[in-house]
Structure formats: structure tokens, C-alpha cells
Amino acid sequence: MNNTFEVVSKLIANKLEIDQQSITRQSKLIELGLDSLDIFDIIFQAEDQYGIKVPNPSEEVVTVDDVVKMLDELLAAGASA
Amino acid sequence: MSMPRRVVITGAGIVSPLGNDLLSFQRNLLSGNSGIDHLNADFCEQLETRIAAQCQFNGEQYFTRQELALLDRVSQFALYATEQAVKQSGLDLLSVNPASIGCFIGTGMGGASATEGGYTRLFKEGMNRLKPFTVLMAMNSAAASQIATKYGVAGPNITISTACSSAAVAIGEAAKQIAFGRCELAIAGGSEALLTFGTIKAWEALRTLAQEDPQDPATSCKPFSANRSGLVLGEGAATFVLETYEHAVQRGATILAEIAGYGSSNDFSHMTQPSVQGQALSMQNALRDANLRADQIGYINAHGTGTQLNDITETRAIKQVFGSSAIRIPVSSTKSMHGHLMGAAAAVELVASLVALHTNTLPPTMHLDAPDPECDLNYVANTAQEVTSLEYVMSNSFAFGGTSGVLILRKI
Numbered sequence: 180m181n182n183t184f185e186v187v188s189k190l191i192a193n194k195l196e197i198d199q200q201s202i203t204r205q206s207k208l209i210e211l212g213l214d215s216l217d218i219f220d221i222i223f224q225a226e227d228q229y230g231i232k233v234p235n236p237s238e239e240v241v242t243v244d245d246v247v248k249m250l251d252e253l254l255a256a257g258a259s260a
Numbered sequence: 261m262s263m264p265r266r267v268v269i270t271g272a273g274i275v276s277p278l279g280n281d282l283l284s285f286q287r288n289l290l291s292g293n294s295g296i297d298h299l300n301a302d303f304c305e306q307l308e309t310r311i312a313a314q315c316q317f318n319g320e321q322y323f324t325r326q327e328l329a330l331l332d333r334v335s336q337f338a339l340y341a342t343e344q345a346v347k348q349s350g351l352d353l354l355s356v357n358p359a360s361i362g363c364f365i366g367t368g369m370g371g372a373s374a375t376e377g378g379y380t381r382l383f384k385e386g387m388n389r390l391k392p393f394t395v396l397m398a399m400n401s402a403a404a405s406q407i408a409t410k411y412g413v414a415g416p417n418i419t420i421s422t423a424c425s426s427a428a429v430a431i432g433e434a435a436k437q438i439a440f441g442r443c444e445l446a447i448a449g450g451s452e453a454l455l456t457f458g459t460i461k462a463w464e465a466l467r468t469l470a471q472e473d474p475q476d477p478a479t480s481c482k483p484f485s486a487n488r489s490g491l492v493l494g495e496g497a498a499t500f501v502l503e504t505y506e507h508a509v510q511r512g513a514t515i516l517a518e519i520a521g522y523g524s525s526n527d528f529s530h531m532t533q534p535s536v537q538g539q540a541l542s543m544q545n546a547l548r549d550a551n552l553r554a555d556q557i558g559y560i561n562a563h564g565t566g567t568q569l570n571d572i573t574e575t576r577a578i579k580q581v582f583g584s585s586a587i588r589i590p591v592s593s594t595k596s597m598h599g600h601l602m603g604a605a606a607a608v609e610l611v612a613s614l615v616a617l618h619t620n621t622l623p624p625t626m627h628l629d630a631p632d633p634e635c636d637l638n639y640v641a642n643t644a645q646e647v648t649s650l651e652y653v654m655s656n657s658f659a660f661g662g663t664s665g666v667l668i669l670r671k672i
Contacts, residue, residue: 196325212326216393220329223392 183247183254186228190221191243204244211243218246225250264439268508268672269516271351271501273344274611275337277313277494277598281344286615289623290644294478294597296492303457309469311477312455313494313599330393331406332371333453337497337604338403339410342447346411349501350513351445358414362443363404364434365419365499366426366450368603369459370400376456403451407499415443421603424563425524426450427498428606428657428665432522434502444507449499450604463493466532468567479627481600483564483593484571484635491565494599498607505672517617520652521550521668532660534570539563539577542664543656547581550668552652555585557668559622559647561613561655562639564593565600574656575635590647592640596626606657610667613653617671621646 184204192199195212202211208218218240222233225246231253240246274281277295278288288295298304299312319328319336322343331339346353353361369375374397381387396402401419408417416437420430427450434448454460463469470490473480482488508515523545527538547554563574571593579586594612601608616622621644628641650671657665 194326194329216330216396217326219392 183250184243187221187225187243187246187250190224194221202243204242204247206243207241208243222246229254265441266505267435267438267502267519268505269500269519269614270503270508270513271345271347271349272498272516272611272614273341273348274496274498274608275315275317275341276496276498276608277315280315280317280340282611285611286619289594289597289612289615290619290621292597292624292626292642292644294626295494296478296480296597296599298477299455301455306457307460308464309460309472311470311472311480311492313492314455315496330396332374332397332402334367334371334451335397335403335406337453337495338365338451338499339406341449341451341497341499342407342411345447345499345501351501353411356445358412360415360444361411361413362415362434362437362446363408363413363417364430364437364446364448365404365407366428366430366603366607367400367403367419367421368423368426368452369454371398371402372454372456372459374398376458379458407447411447413447422663422665423659423661424600424602424605425657425659425663425665426603426606428655428667429524429663431500431519431607431610432524432665432667435519435522438502438504445501445503447499448502449497450607451497452602452604453495454602455493455495460493469493470566481566481596482627483562483566483596483625484575484631484639485628486630486632488566488568488571488632490567491595492599494601496598496601496608497604498611500610515672516614517669518672519667520670521546521552523547523549523666525664527658527662527664531662534573534658536573536576536580538662539574539658539664540580542666543577543581543654546654546666546668550652552668554582557589557652557654558650559613559616559653560589560591561609561653562591562593563656563658564595564625566593566595570658571632572634574658575637578637586637588638590622590638590640590645592623592625594623596628606655606665606667609655609657610669613655613669616653617650617669620648620650
């Protein structure tokens with residue numbers, strides 16, 4: 180189980196008040212019901228949780244996996260806020 | 261220039277310390293029930309004044325978590341009031357030409373909780389960045405823009421911030437925009453959610469807040485009374501659907517009242533001390549706009565804050581405008597029950613005026629056992645008063661900073 184996916188899907192489930200289990204890595208953020216501001220907010224919350232800063236949060240993210248990979252890359256690089 | 265068009269109200273909605281729907285508000289208003297009580301907040305220990313007129317309103321009942329992430333309390337109030345108003349109007353706004361709809365909302369402090377939450381995070385908690393929606397939640401135009409986005413408003417979307425008269429000016433200006441053809445319909449009103457630690461502290465510093473009544477906190481706001489000690493801060497919203505008389509008649513809508521007159525003026529003499537001349541001018545402007553004689557007004561919903569200066573000055577200004585009729589025109593301050601809602605005050609008080617028109621019953625000024633000798637009008641003390649007929653009512657709103665707004669409603 181990838182911990183970042185767990186965190187991101189939990190944030191999404193919490194925002195949308197849906198079952199976390201219904202979210203997969205391939206789920207498209209828009210199709211889940213998130214708009215661009217919601218995605219922005221999810222990334223912000225993940226940043227807070229990990230103490231990192233996503234340099235360009237407006238970068239195209241389409242699926243849950245895009246968010247997870249973006250965060251994982253930053254975590255691996257040891258980026259900090 | 262063509263003749264201005266008549267403008268009517270076809271929907272009203274409310275979130276207030278006297279209830280979050282029109283019927284509850286009416287019942288409490290005419291029964292003399294007070295919405296003032298001890299403030300329920302975690303910062304009360306640090307306050308000198310621990311009374312306020314709070315709304316029993318939990319946003320989670322009306323909005324999803326996703327929606328709430330973008331909504332300060334001020335926008336929650338405004339949206340829920342508007343949902344009621346639009347429903348009552350019977351209009352399907354999403355099927356109306358968006359460019360024909362305007363939105364005019366008054367607020368004093370805008371998203372005060374979001375502003376304060378941001379400062380707390382930065383200055384107190386030492387975090388170095390703010391939540392991403394701080395601007396969208398805190399900006400003064402947030403409530404208006406949330407309404408405009410939800411209901412598809414493509415006409416003028418204007419936020420008015422003139423302190424305590426904001427909603428009167430918003431409603432009056434909305435009526436004029438419709439009257440002169442800038443839009444066909446409008447959502448207009450006011451919203452305020454300022455019961456935050458910092459805002460209350462700022463009001464405390466101004467030394468205008470009422471002392472808590474030692475026997476019963478609910479009676480702490482005592483307009484026109486000899487023992488009045490100031491105003492009580494309140495929160496809430498009221499919004500209205502406005503449209504031309506012709507449009508309302510054509511679609512068979514129920515008309516709640518006509519906005520017969522609107523007067524605005526500026527009391528330039530002082531930032532906080534009102535003047536008789538300044539207050540009188542706005543009432544005169546409203547009467548002239550409505551093409552009415554003063555003695556045609558059947559009831560005045562006073563600004564009536566409960567401060568020493570306002571209540572005497574307003575009494576004198578009414579006497580100046582109404583002359584010999586002043587003594588027989590009932591005047592009441594419903595702030596004695598719902599407190600002072602600042603940027604939303606005039607909107608909630610316009611609902612009180614609508615209640616008076618519809619029920620032929622004048623809401624009382626509560627907690628008025630011994631009037632100030634200098635306040636010697638008929639203030640409908642302590643009990644609602646039934647009248648045989650009522651055609652025109654006036655609602656006064658004055659403000660720190662000087663901007664006055666007076667509205668006159670006519671029964672249709």
C-alpha cells in the first residue's frame with residue numbers, strides 16, 4: 180500500500196464526503212467531482228501534512244495518480260516548505 | 261429620460277437571531293422575543309462584553325463540505341437567505357437571460373472569520389502561509405459573488421460597504437438600477453457575520469456596546485430608554501428578489517411590496533456623531549423619491565441603535581421631517597430584539613417592515629419601560645400594536661462614517 184495514495188485519497192474522500200474505497204489511482208479528479216479550486220485545496224492540505232511545497236501546483240494533474248506521483252517526487256527529493 | 265419603472269419585491273429570505281425563515285422571524289418579532297443572549301464562543305473570557313445576537317445556524321445543514329471549504333459564514337448566510345427569497349419569488353433564475361439579472365449585497369466586514377483565521381495562522385500560530393481560499397472567502401464581495409455565481413447573474417454584481425447602512429444602500433441602488441433599465445431583476449440585501457474575537461474587540465474599543473443587563477441579558481438592548489447603554493452586535497442576512505411591477509404582474513407573481521422610495525445622503529458633520537440635519541435629509545430624500553407627504557407614512561422602523569446619541573438625534577430628525585405628524589406616527593426599533601446586524605441590519609429591518617405591512621401589526625420596541633425624556637415619540641413600547649390599515653412604511657438606516665439609506669415600502 181502506497182502511503183501517499185492513502186493520504187491523497189483520504190483527503191479527497193473527506194472533501195467530497197464519499198467512500199475512500201471508491202477512489203483508485205486511475206480516478207480522474209474532475210470525474211470524482213473536484214473542480215480546479217478543490218484540487219488546489221487538496222494539494223495545499225497534502226503540503227501541510229508533509230511539510231513540503233509544490234513549486235507549481237497549477238501544473239496539469241488529471242488523475243489521482245498524477246497528484247500522488249507529484250508528491251512522491253518532491254518527498255524523494257527531500258523538498259521542504 | 262424615460263419615466264423610472266416601478267420596482268417591487270417578490271421574494272424575501274432571512275437568517276437572523278430571531279429565526280432562519282420568514283415565519284419564525286415574524287412570530288418572534290411580533291411576540292417581542294429577543295435573540296440577544298450570552299455569546300457562545302471560545303474567546304468569551306477575554307471580552308468585556310459577552311452578549312450578542314447570534315444566529316442558530318449550522319452551515320453543515322445547508323452546504324456540502326466541498327461547498328463549505330469556500331464559504332465564510334457571511335456567504336453561508338447570504339446564500340441560504342437567497343435560496344428562500346428565490347423560492348418565494350417563484351422565478352427560475354437559470355431560465356432568465358443572465359444579463360438581465362443584477363446582484364447588490366451590503367456588508368460591513370465581509371468574510372471576517374476568514375480574515376481573522378488568516379491573521380491567527382500567520383501572527384499567532386507562526387505558520388508562514390495561508391489557506392488557498394483566504395482571499396475568496398474574506399473579500400467583501402464574496403457573498404455577492406457566491407450568489408451571482410449560483411444564480412447565473414451576468415448583470416451588475418455590486419457589493420456595497422457603507423457600514424451600518426450597507427444593506428439599505430444596496431437595496432435602494434438595486435431598485436434604482438431596475439427602475440432605470442440597467443437590469444430587469446435583482447437579488448438585493450445584506451449579510452454580516454462579524455462575531456469574531458477581533459471584530460468584537462474593535463467594537464469594544466469604540467465604547468458603543470451595551471452593558472449586559474444584570475437581570476436578563478436578553479433585554480440588554482434598550483433603544484429610546486432612559487437606561488439604554490449602547491448597541492448589541494448581531495449577525496445574519498436578509499435578501500430579496502426585486503423586479504419591475506410589470507414583470508411581476510405579467511408572470512402572475514405574488515407581490516410582497518413596492519419599493520416606493522429610496523433616499524441616501526451623507527452626514528458629513530462627524531465620523532461617529534450623527535446630526536439631525538444629516539438624518540433628516542435622507543428621510544426627506546426618500547419621501548421626495550416616493551412623491552409622498554410625510555403624513556402618509558404609517559410606520560417608521562427606526563435605526564434605533566440604543567446608543568445615547570443616535571436615539572435622541574433620530575427622534576429629533578423624525579420631528580423635523582414629520583412636523584406635527586411625528587407624534588402620531590409609530591416608530592419602533594426592532595434592534596431591541598435582533599441586535600445590530602451592521603451591514604445586514606437594513607435588510608433584516610426591511611423584512612420587519614414587510615411583516616408590519618402584511619400583518620397590519622407594528623413590531624414593538626422592547627425593553628422600554630422608562631423612555632428617555634428626550635425621546636418622546638410613540639415607540640410601540642413592549643407590545644406589538646395592531647393598526648386598522650397601513651399603506652406606507654419607512655425604514656431608516658444611518659451609519660458611522662455618515663452614509664444614510666432610507667427605504668419606503670408601499671403595500672400593493
